[in-house]
Amino acid sequence: MPTTRAVRPRWLLEEMEVPYELVRVDKKMTQQPEYQKLHPHRKVPVLVDGEVTIFESAAICAYLADKYLDKGLAPRLDQTERGYYYQWLFYATSTLEPPVEHFMFDVLPSLPEKVIPTKVRSAISKQEALEWFDRVAEPLRKSIDGNNYLVANRFTTADVVTGGVLLWAKKLGMLSDSDPLSKYINNLMQRPAFIRADEDFYAKIAPSV
Numbered sequence: 094m095p096t097t098r099a100v101r102p103r104w105l106l107e108e109m110e111v112p113y114e115l116v117r118v119d120k121k122m123t124q125q126p127e128y129q130k131l132h133p134h135r136k137v138p139v140l141v142d143g144e145v146t147i148f149e150s151a152a153i154c155a156y157l158a159d160k161y162l163d164k165g166l167a168p169r170l171d172q173t174e175r176g177y178y179y180q181w182l183f184y185a186t187s188t189l190e191p192p193v194e195h196f197m198f199d200v201l202p203s204l205p206e207k208v209i210p211t212k213v214r215s216a217i218s219k220q221e222a223l224e225w226f227d228r229v230a231e232p233l234r235k236s237i238d239g240n241n242y243l244v245a246n247r248f249t250t251a252d253v254v255t256g257g258v259l260l261w262a263k264k265l266g267m268l269s270d271s272d273p274l275s276k277y278i279n280n281l282m283q284r285p286a287f288i289r290a291d292e293d294f295y296a297k298i299a300p301s302v
C-alpha cells in the first residue's frame with residue numbers, strides 16, 4: 094500500500110539488496126478473513142518470511158536488520174551503539190509517532206483507523222498535536238546537529254524507522270523547511286533505496302499547514 098508505513102520495511106529491503114516479493118494490497122483485500130490471519134488488525138505492513146509472520150513496521154525492520162546483520166544496518170549486540178540504536182527505534186514509534194498520528198486525524202479525518210476509539214482520535218486539536226510533536230522532536234534535533242545519521246553518524250535501521258516517521262510528518266506539512274529535521278529528511282530522501290521504495294511520495298496527501 095503506497096504512502097503508508099509499509100514503505101519502511103520496503104526501504105530497508107532495498108537498502109540491503111535482499112530479494113523480496115512485494116504484494117500490493119488495497120483496503121478491500123485487507124478486509125478479507127484470509128488477510129486477518131496475517132495481520133490481526135487488517136493493516137499494513139506485514140512480513141511473511143518462511144515460518145515467520147510479523148506485523149508492526151518497526152519490529153519487521155528490526156527483525157530484518159538482525160537477520161541480515163552482515164549488511165551493516167544494525168550495530169552488533171556487543172557494540173555500545175546498540176543501546177542508542179534501540180533508543181531511536183523505540184522512540185520513533187512510541188514517542189515521536191503519536192503526535193504525527195493525531196495531527197493526521199485532523200488533516201485526514203476519514204481515515205479508517207479501526208483500532209483507535211473515536212474519543213482518543215479527537216481528543217486534541219491539530220495545533221496541539223503540532224506543539225506536542227515539536228516538544229518530542231527536540232532530542233532528535235540535538236542528535237542530528239552536525240550529523241547525517243542517528244547512531245554513530247552511520248546509516249542504520251534506526252534512520253529508516255525514525256526517518257520513516259519524519260517523512261510522514263513532512264508529507265503532512267508538519268515540518269518547515271527551516272527546521273533542522275528537514276535537512277536530515279531531505280538527505281534520507283535522496284538515497285536511491287528510498288526512491289525505489291517510496292512510489293510517488295506526495296500522492297494522496299496534500300500538505301495543509
Ligand SMILES: N[C@@H](CCC(=O)N[C@@H](CS)C(=O)NCC(=O)O)C(=O)O
Nearest residue numbers: 097098136137138149150151205206
Ligand atoms: N503501528 C503499526 C500501524 C499500522 C497501520 O496503522 N497501518 C496503516 C497504514 S500507515 C494501515 O494499514 N491503514 C489502512 C487501514 O487501516 O485500512 C505499524 O507501524 O505497522
